[in-house]
Amino acid sequence: MYWTKTLIPTLREAPSDAEIVSHKLLLRAGLIRKLAGGVYTFMPLGLRALRKVEQIIREEMNRADGIEVLMPALQPPEIWEASGRAETASNVLFKVKDSSGRQWFLSPTAEEVITTIAANEINSYRQLPKNFYQISLKFRDEIRPRFGLMRAKEFIMKDAYSFDTTDDGAMASYKKMYDAYTRIFARCGLKAFPVEADTGVIGGNYSHEFMVPAETGENEVAFCEACGYAANIEKATSGIPKTAVREIGAAIEKFATPGVVTIEALSKEPYKVAANRQIKTLIYIADSKPVIILIRGDDQLNETKFAAKTGAVAVRPATVDEIVPLLGAKPGSLGAVVNVPADVKIYADERLQGANDMTTGANEDGFHLKNVSIERDIKVTAWFDLRTVSAGEPCVKCGKALKIRRAIEVGHVFKLGTKYSEKLGANFLDEAGARKPAVMGCYGIGVTRTLQAIIEQSNDKDGVVWPLSVAPYQVCITPLAVTADSEAMKLAEQFYTELTAKGVDVILDDRDERPGVKFKDADLVGFPIRIALGEKSLAKGEVEIKPRSSAFQSVKIEAAVEAVLALLKA
RNA sequence: CGGAGCGUAGCUCAGCCUGGCUAGAGCACUUGCUUUGGGAGCAAGACGUCGCAGGUUCGAAUCCUGUCGCUCCGACCA
Incomplete structure (x- = not known):
């Protein structure tokens, strides 16, 4: 190509709406142009780099026995209602109407479509396993698009879906994708590493994300340099010890704490109750029902863990107006010892198991209770790991200190199980003639995000430093x-x-x-x-x-x- | 959706507080001349519904109201 025959509109200065270096360089190097917030045109050079990333993905997917298909971006709501995601994923679904008033969804992903294909076209164990993939435009009604291609309303994703006859087979398919992803990111010149991940609205029970370390990333990863443990902060656990048990305390005692509404205030004079001897009582609305969450005073709740462990879909903190009628006190004086309605579930963090000699709110403004023994005095519905790990805690595997760093998620692999195959009827007949749902996995790579992650990781004061494999x-x-x-x-x-x-x-x-x-x-x-x-x-x-x-x-x-x-x- | 900020030339911005000549600068663009190993110089030129709508006023880029868009923080996030 001759420079004068293509169009490379470089800019001496970055447009003022670009914040991070990769976004600025995408614009300055003339690789993309913005049409609207979260919506971009790929200019000739940007498209060439994008096509190279796609081609690497295609080659590695084919090598891993993936078969390429292309599914519609325009999808009928019925299949989303069948999977239950018309509701659970409603906030990211773009909804459009045709001239006759019929509604359509713009595809944010394609589990429903591919599972419908499998339901119709796959009948026998002899046809399995299969792994379908596509590279296509996806649409997500992001509340807040940002950083150029990093989080856009419209973007290119590679999505793949595996169908197996058994759980072992599904694990093997998962492993193949995991290995393919490792090769893909390496070939793109990216330093990406896999971490354990939460499954979110997609569902399923086993999942890894591929992360590119970057200060501008939107995710936090806890990792151990000694043994290689790594997990998204939403999922990470640590080997931190449970709360120390003390001599069995005396009976519960109420004491006045006028104006004290924070853990910190209670830890100071004249009360001097250490944060790690306090029980923090949080009220959440989980799928429209109020629940009580107990964690130790010096810990932070991990909302993602909470939703995952309790199976809740929509989770938010309760407002003061919801809390007062429920427990009779305002935040700052809440507790789970007295005056708790019988139908309100109480979830407690495992770090509190066996804890006694604790202090918590009295459900009466301006009062707290001391000498609380959690198992004696509180009707805990269930114990879960609900806390957020922090840097320096012992690794759950080897005990060495964990570190935390920010990262960009470029890929995600899920073992789905039979959630979608059961709901959408993707069944097959096994050797014995028994009808069974296929065991699924799904695997995504944000292609346009990967492109930007490459630039974010590989640049200097003069501009982009393209890896050879993806340079325009x-x-x-x-x-x-x-x-x-x-x-x-x-x-x-x-x-x-x-x-x-x-x-x-x-x-x-x-x-x-x-x-x-x-x-x-x-x-x-x-x-x-x-x-x-x-x-x-x-x-x-x-x-x-x-x-x-x-x-x-x-x-x-x-x-x-x-x-x-x-x-x-x- | 809560908080903050910003919309003036293709890009970066000044002007607005304190209303008043024909709305400015740098870069980019066109033409000519000179120049030619790390974003050249001189000269001439073209480019603006000052986001949009309404209001106040003799007069609005400037003040007021509304609205749309963009960015950041938070919430959210497959």
């Missing part, structure tokens, strides 16, 4: 004179022809611009190798080969093409 062009030839009869241009065209014939993606910067402009643009876009052809080196019979991420080397003209090919192979 691998080589940029930069003649410093572009008139047709100049030696630089003749040689540039010769190199262009030779490298193109060898299958190299080459762009020739034939713009009549000053050298500085061309070098700055080439660095900004981030081509892995630049060949500069200028009078100074040509006079010595040489050209300059400049890898984007290392120093230039002068090479004899005759040896230039071979030298570039050698760099591309390295």
Whole structure:
């Protein structure tokens, strides 16, 4: 490609609505343009990089026995009602109506469609296992799109769905995808690592996310450098000890705490109740019903764990107006010892198991209770791990200190089980003629997000530093004179022809611009190798080969093409 | 949805508080000349419903009301 024949609208300054470096570079390098919030056009160079990421994914999916299909973006609500997700995923579903008033959903993912296909087309164990995948536009009504392609209303996702006859088979399919993902991200030049993950609205019981470490990531990951344990903070556990049991305390005693409404205030003079001897009482509305959650005063509730453990779909903190009629006191004086309606469930964090000599609210404004023994004095409905781990806690596997860092989620693999196959009738007949639901898995990669994650991870002060495998062009030839009869241009065209014939993606910067402009643009876009052809080196019979991420080397003209090919192979 | 901020040329921004000549600068764009190894110089030129609607006023980019859009924090997030 000749530079003047394509369109590479580079910007000297980043538009003011871009916040993070990868978003700024996507815009400055002319890779994307915004049409509206969370909605982008891929410009010629951005699309080339995107296609390369897609192709890597396609090759690895095919290698792992994936079979490519293409499912509709426009989906009838009926199948979403059958799976139950018309309601549970309602907040992210784009809903549109056709001219006759019929409603459609724009696909945010495709479990319902592929399971319907399986229900209709797969009847026998002889047809299994199968793993279908597609790379297509997805739509999510994100409350708050942000950071360019990172969280968009419309984006490209690779989604795959496996169908197996047995749980063991499903595990094998899962493992194949897990391995394929590891290869995909490595080939994209990304340092991505798998972590244990919550399954969210998708459902299922086993899941990993692939994370790219980045300060701008929207996720937090707890990990152990000693043994390799890693989990999303929403899922992570630690080996932190339970609350110490003390001598059996005296009977419960109510004491006045006027104006004290925080854990911290109660831990100070004159009360001096350490946070780790307090029970924090939180009231949540889980699927429209109030529930009480107890965690230790020095711990933080993990809402995702809470929803996952109790099976609740919609979870939110109760408002003061909901709490007062329920327990008779305002937040700050709440407890689960007295005055708790019998039908309100009480969930407690496991770290409180066996705890005694605790202090908690009296459900009476301005009063607390001490000498509370949780198992003696509170009717706990169920014990769960509900707390959020923090850095420095002992690893649940090896006991070494956990660390926490931020990361971008680029892929997610789920073992689904039979949730969708049962609801949508994806059954098969086994060897004995018994009718069984297929055991499913589903596997997603945010393709456009992956592209941005590559830039977020690989850039410097001058611009993008593309990994060779996904660069829009691998080589940029930069003649410093572009008139047709100049030696630089003749040689540039010769190199262009030779490298193109060898299958190299080459762009020739034939713009009549000053050298500085061309070098700055080439660095900004981030081509892995630049060949500069200028009078100074040509006079010595040489050209300059400049890898984007290392120093230039002068090479004899005759040896230039071979030298570039050698760099591309390295 | 709660909080905060911003909408003026393709991009970055000034002007607004304290209303008043024909609405500005830099970059980008067009033409010419010079220049040519890291975002050139000079000259000429083109580019604006000052987000939109309404109001106040002799007069509104500027003040008021509404509305739409964008960004950030939170909530949310497959």
